Amino acid sequence: MSPAPKPLEPLIMHPRPSSIVAALYTLRDLDVDVVILHGPAGCSFKHARLLEEDGLRVVTTALDESGFVFGGHDELVNILNKVIEMFDPESIGIVGTCASMIIGEELHEAVLEVNPDVPVIEVEVHAGYRENTKGVIIALESALAAGILSEEEFERQKVLLNEATEVEKRHGAASKEYLEPSRGDTKYTVAKRIIQLLKEGKKCINILNAKKETGYMFADINAAVNQVAKDLGSDSVIVNMANLDENLGLDRVRAHARNIARDLKGMGVEVHEIIGGLDEYPVTGETVSKLIAEKYPGFDFAVITGVPHAIPMDNLEGMEVISVTNGPRQVLPLKEMGHDHVMVEIDLHPKTLGVSNIVESEFGATLRELAREEMQ
Amino acid sequence: MKQIAIYGKGGIGKSSTASNVAAACADEGYSVTIIGCDPKSDSSITLLGGHRIPTVMELMQQRVEITEKDVVFEGYKGIKCVEVGGPEPGIGCAGRGIIVAIKMLQKISTVMQDCDLIIYDVPGDIVCGGFAAPIRKGLVNDTYVLTSGEYMPLYAANNICKGFARLGNQLNGVICNSRNAENEEAIVSAFARELGSELLAFIPKDPLVQTCERAGFSVIEKEPDSGIAKVYRKLARTIIERDSACDPKPLTDARLRELTG
Ligand SMILES: Nc1ncnc2c1ncn2[C@@H]1O[C@H](COP(=O)(O)OP(=O)(O)OP(=O)(O)O)[C@@H](O)[C@H]1O
Ligand SMILES: [Mg+2]
Numbered sequence: 001m002s003p004a005p006k007p008l009e010p011l012i013m014h015p016r017p018s019s020i021v022a023a024l025y026t027l028r029d030l031d032v033d034v035v036i037l038h039g040p041a042g043c044s045f046k047h048a049r050l051l052e053e054d055g056l057r058v059v060t061t062a063l064d065e066s067g068f069v070f071g072g073h074d075e076l077v078n079i080l081n082k083v084i085e086m087f088d089p090e091s092i093g094i095v096g097t098c099a100s101m102i103i104g105e106e107l108h109e110a111v112l113e114v115n116p117d118v119p120v121i122e123v124e125v126h127a128g129y130r131e132n133t134k135g136v137i138i139a140l141e142s143a144l145a146a147g148i149l150s151e152e153e154f155e156r157q158k159v160l161l162n163e164a165t166e167v168e169k170r171h172g173a174a175s176k177e178y179l180e181p182s183r184g185d186t187k188y189t190v191a192k193r194i195i196q197l198l199k200e201g202k203k204c205i206n207i208l209n210a211k212k213e214t215g216y217m218f219a220d221i222n223a224a225v226n227q228v229a230k231d232l233g234s235d236s237v238i239v240n241m242a243n244l245d246e247n248l249g250l251d252r253v254r255a256h257a258r259n260i261a262r263d264l265k266g267m268g269v270e271v272h273e274i275i276g277g278l279d280e281y282p283v284t285g286e287t288v289s290k291l292i293a294e295k296y297p298g299f300d301f302a303v304i305t306g307v308p309h310a311i312p313m314d315n316l317e318g319m320e321v322i323s324v325t326n327g328p329r330q331v332l333p334l335k336e337m338g339h340d341h342v343m344v345e346i347d348l349h350p351k352t353l354g355v356s357n358i359v360e361s362e363f364g365a366t367l368r369e370l371a372r373e374e375m376q
Numbered sequence: 377m378k379q380i381a382i383y384g385k386g387g388i389g390k391s392s393t394a395s396n397v398a399a400a401c402a403d404e405g406y407s408v409t410i411i412g413c414d415p416k417s418d419s420s421i422t423l424l425g426g427h428r429i430p431t432v433m434e435l436m437q438q439r440v441e442i443t444e445k446d447v448v449f450e451g452y453k454g455i456k457c458v459e460v461g462g463p464e465p466g467i468g469c470a471g472r473g474i475i476v477a478i479k480m481l482q483k484i485s486t487v488m489q490d491c492d493l494i495i496y497d498v499p500g501d502i503v504c505g506g507f508a509a510p511i512r513k514g515l516v517n518d519t520y521v522l523t524s525g526e527y528m529p530l531y532a533a534n535n536i537c538k539g540f541a542r543l544g545n546q547l548n549g550v551i552c553n554s555r556n557a558e559n560e561e562a563i564v565s566a567f568a569r570e571l572g573s574e575l576l577a578f579i580p581k582d583p584l585v586q587t588c589e590r591a592g593f594s595v596i597e598k599e600p601d602s603g604i605a606k607v608y609r610k611l612a613r614t615i616i617e618r619d620s621a622c623d624p625k626p627l628t629d630a631r632l633r634e635l636t637g
Contacts, residue, residue, distance in 0.1 A: 071505060101472075101475075102469060102472050103471070103504065103505045103506075104471055104472070104475055104504065104505025104506040104508070104509055104512070105505060106505075106512045106513070109512065
């Protein structure tokens with residue numbers, strides 16, 4: 001009579017991204033003006049602060065012990081009224097927290113009471129989901145309900161999010177019970193290695209497979225490889241692939257793709273293959289594999305930035321693989337996949353918020369400096 | 377479709393009343409669903425010949441893939457029975473359990489839409505946000521208060537009406553489950569009137585309720601010809617037909633004492 005148990009997924013011990021934060025980032029991508037976090041003042045503070053740098057206003061209902069006990073309806077109504085009065089927003093998000101969701105707060109009751117004449121996206125989310133993409137999906141569902149997202153884009157996003165979850169399970173932060181954070185290989189050593197390969201005229205596949213705004217910094221690394229090759233007078237063939245399709249995804253994400261493509265062009269870098277949009281990092285792997293197999297066989301080494309673990313190893317076999325991630329917990333899985341050199345751009349994400357130009361990466365800077373020394 | 381909930385002091389007889397009303401409606405040919413929102417999961421047991429069914433929360437705790445057939449069971453005359461379940465007394469958060477289970481049910485099943493009468497059986501007082509989830513999520517449109525003519529049950533019923541006022545919920549009527557208090561029918565009748573509502577049924581205290589319960593049945597199923605079965609049938613018809621409600625005006629405590637004094 002009882003249903004068959006699902007195979008238990010391993011317990012994962014290391015801390016991972018929060019669904020509440022994922023919902024906040026999603027509302028930012030939807031160009032929502034103000035978000036109210038309904039819960040304790042400190043919840044998601046660090047990310048809320050970062051998002052403010054990116055133009056999203058975040059406020060909190062600051063629930064305290066008495067709010068937990070007596071409910072936070074009045075506080076939410078109050079803040080909602082204040083937000084409308086102070087900021088005159090064109091759209092408002094309300095995001096739940098663990099505390100408010102456990103005590104059964106109904107975000108909708110406050111919205112009904114205030115009855116604002118701009119769309120309100122109510123996101124009933126807490127941080128207790130196994131996959132943080134759940135926060136994105138709930139936020140998108142609410143955006144769909146509020147009429148600020150098309151059904152078509154919603155379906156497209158859902159497919160991408162499921163793939164992103166799969167990628168994390170296969171080779172990412174959800175692949176092991178415990179992953180030790182690591183800084184990876186030193187940038188100095190790997191930069192030296194790349195310079196040597198370029199001097200030997202080795203053929204390079206240079207891939208940018210970035211998640212949204214992180215592309216502003218990862219692209220700098222791909223650009224540096226091209227610039228350094230040119231400065232060194234290298235004979236290396238370099239094929240640049242990038243997920244910079246300007247016609248896919250939410251408006252904000254398309255704008256990032258346009259900005260990065262424009263800057264790359266300005267830096268003299270030609271992108272030979274567009275492998276998808278900036279939100280398609282979990283599904284570009286197949287495209288890349290096929291391109292390598294059909295158009296670019298026999299290359300010597302690959303540089304992969306962004307979400308390197310989404311690129312399958314099949315057709316990278318035999319190449320020297322150099323990858324750059326921004327997750328200290330991504331180092332081990334990448335090494336296990338067979339990457340020869342793995343580096344971490346520490347604190348990359350914060351530096352890519354609130355920008356619309358490519359920003360300098362530590363590894364890009366290291367490469368350029370070593371190349372300069374080399375030429376003296 | 378009627379979506380109802382019966383509220384009242386703990387132990388006053390909400391679950392017995394709910395299951396007997398459900399059985400009486402099923403006898404009349406209505407399709408009925410009962411959702412037990414009590415962590416002790418005792419709402420549907422007398423509709424299932426005394427059997428316990430797996431609860432939504434216990435399956436979620438086992439992390440199994442849940443489908444409709446795992447949690448929706450047919451009882452007396454095809455009544456669809458669901459038990460939310462929840463933690464043992466003193467641990468965890470039963471209120472959250474109701475929120476989670478209802479969300480899950482909405483996703484995997486149509487029992488909350490495809491029927492003539494759906495009864496949410498909620499325990500005791502509405503002690504936290506979760507216990508009001510069926511109301512607050514708009515799943516309940518008719519609410520009833522069950523009380524005896526004694527001071528404490530009336531006090532609880534009155535308090536619950538204060539909650540309704542707060543939730544913007546209306547009251548469809550008061551039901552008296554007798555505990556053989558003196559002057560009981562008149563007291564509860566006056567209470568109902570002063571709330572702005574009316575007394576819809578006076579259910580006598582009858583040992584049959586407990587004998588049938590012990591055997592695992594409703595009175596309707598096991599003693600269909602008894603007097604109390606008739607009372608439940610009449611109440612069931614009233615609930616199905618009733619379409620008036622009021623914004624209850626809670627009484628003062630002094631007035632409650634006076635009524636029962
Ligand atoms: N009219 C009645 N005559 C005799 N016994 C009754 C009557 N109504 C209910 N009972 C008995 O009272 C006890 C409590 O009833 P029940 O479990 O229905 O209360 P409840 O309000 O659902 O309680 P809880 O708040 O714990 O959910 C049961 O043993 C039941 O059989
Ligand atoms: Mg009960």
